[in-house]
Amino acid sequence: MDYELENGSWKFVFDNKTGTLYQMGLGYKLSLYPEGYEPGAITVSAGETEEEKQYTAPENLGDDLMSGIVEYGGDLYSLPCPVSAMLQNGWKIAANMEREYLAPMGGMTLDLVRDGKRKSLSVKNIDTQQARYLENCFVWRMEETDGTLVLPGGIRPRMTESDFYKVVEQSGCFCKRSESGKYVYIY
Numbered sequence: 001m002d003y004e005l006e007n008g009s010w011k012f013v014f015d016n017k018t019g020t021l022y023q024m025g026l027g028y029k030l031s032l033y034p035e036g037y038e039p040g041a042i043t044v045s046a047g048e049t050e051e052e053k054q055y056t057a058p059e060n061l062g063d064d065l066m067s068g069i070v071e072y073g074g075d076l077y078s079l080p081c082p083v084s085a086m087l088q089n090g091w092k093i094a095a096n097m098e099r100e101y102l103a104p105m106g107g108m109t110l111d112l113v114r115d116g117k118r119k120s121l122s123v124k125n126i127d128t129q130q131a132r133y134l135e136n137c138f139v140w141r142m143e144e145t146d147g148t149l150v151l152p153g154g155i156r157p158r159m160t161e162s163d164f165y166k167v168v169e170q171s172g173c174f175c176k177r178s179e180s181g182k183y184v185y186i187y
Helices: 050-054 083-088 161-171
Strands: 002-005 008-015 020-028 069-072 075-078 107-114 117-124 131-133 138-144 177-180 183-186
Touching: 008 161, 020 161, 075 083, 083 107, 083 138
Parallel strands: none
Antiparallel strands: 002 008, 008 020, 020 138, 069 075, 107 117, 117 138, 177 183
């Protein structure tokens, strides 16, 4: 099941045999190249971006599926969120990362480690002029199967399909579900 949102997309995969939510992912759009943008020589900036300085961690998960708020590893974030916010919550950038920084508007998969668990997240440098160290980039996409990621309303892997639909229906994001043979259609 895929949802296209104004500022991103969600994906939910259900296990047909168990009837549970197996995998979920969400991604939020980050700024596109501005009109007339042309890459120049790369200089690396060590300072925080204005967007990082303005970021505030949310106080609760809530029930608004469109809020962009997620719980990840027990901590709350508003996506897209700066990597530095995750580092403040005890995550560390994996030692074997090939790069220390991203070029202007560059992106990559970043591995973070905490409590012996390694997680991969998609990050992007939103600065159009300078390269940024990884900690100054933004997490814009997460995918999970183990319950590290929780969405508003308590949506998490391994919840039953019927419980999932109840949360989505109550949110007002869900219009219609129909079945035809072995297929289920969501509108």
